[in-house]
Amino acid sequence: MPVPLLPRIVPGMSAASCIGYTLRRSRYLNVTNRCTLRCSFCPKFNGSWSVQGYDLRLHDEPDAETLLAAAGNPSEYDEVVFCGFGEPTLRLYTVLEVGSELRRRGARVRLNTDGLANYVYGRDVTPDFEDSVDAVSISLNAQDAATYYRHCRPPTPGAFMALLDFTKHVREFVPDVTLTAIDGLEGVDISACQRLAGQLGVAFRRRVLHQVG
Numbered sequence: 001m002p003v004p005l006l007p008r009i010v011p012g013m014s015a016a017s018c019i020g021y022t023l024r025r026s027r028y029l030n031v032t033n034r035c036t037l038r039c040s041f042c043p044k045f046n047g048s049w050s051v052q053g054y055d056l057r058l059h060d061e062p063d064a065e066t067l068l069a070a071a072g073n074p075s076e077y078d079e080v081v082f083c084g085f086g087e088p089t090l091r092l093y094t095v096l097e098v099g100s101e102l103r104r105r106g107a108r109v110r111l112n113t114d115g116l117a118n119y120v121y122g123r124d125v126t127p128d129f130e131d132s133v134d135a136v137s138i139s140l141n142a143q144d145a146a147t148y149y150r151h152c153r154p155p156t157p158g159a160f161m162a163l164l165d166f167t168k169h170v171r172e173f174v175p176d177v178t179l180t181a182i183d184g185l186e187g188v189d190i191s192a193c194q195r196l197a198g199q200l201g202v203a204f205r206r207r208v209l210h211q212v213g
């Protein structure tokens with residue numbers, strides 16, 4: 001298990017915590033500030049916790065009830081996205097519970113993830129997503145392991161392969177899977193990342209360095 005960057009805190013919300021926020025026509029849920037990775041380009045390591053004016057620093061981790069309340073009325077949004085400055089799958093069972101309930105209420109649910117959940121939990125968790133998530137966006141971030149390690153600083157040398165393996169498995173259970181990479185990071189070959197996504201049979205989306213949200 002990776003060492004969490006921030007301690008797990010008992011649920012119970014502070015008034016200052018931003019749990020739900022809206023970008024364009026999507027509602028985002030801020031699940032945790034903990035991460036498996038320590039990405040060198042992450043704004044939170046440069047002292048910025050802001051996304052489009054929303055301060056995503058959590059003082060407490062929201063429980064399922066709080067997340068559902070923060071999601072609001074799904075009919076007002078194109079989708080509800082588990083995201084924030086942290087890795088949502090570090091709270092896998094809360095994400096599954098909330099995702100299932102949101103889908104029951106008619107939401108399209110997307111998970112933004114580092115793709116390392118199988119590594120973290122020591123089992124293939126991808127079947128768990130079948131009833132809880134409609135789409136998964138996975139941060140590929142690099143076309144090869146060496147470049148990935150340089151920028152994402154994972155806790156284990158096997159992380160890049162674990163990410164690729166997660167991608168292969170999750171496409172069996174989630175209809176919409178996308179790999180993403182950030183254009184502008186030194187050594188990252190966006191075309192090669194796109195080719196890799198094609199080889200894995202999933203979609204690809206290019207992101208741009210320093211553009212968050």
Ligand code: SF4
Binds near residue numbers: 034044086
């Ligand atoms: S996974 Fe995301 S939130 Fe976590 S360190 Fe990397 S960029 Fe930051």
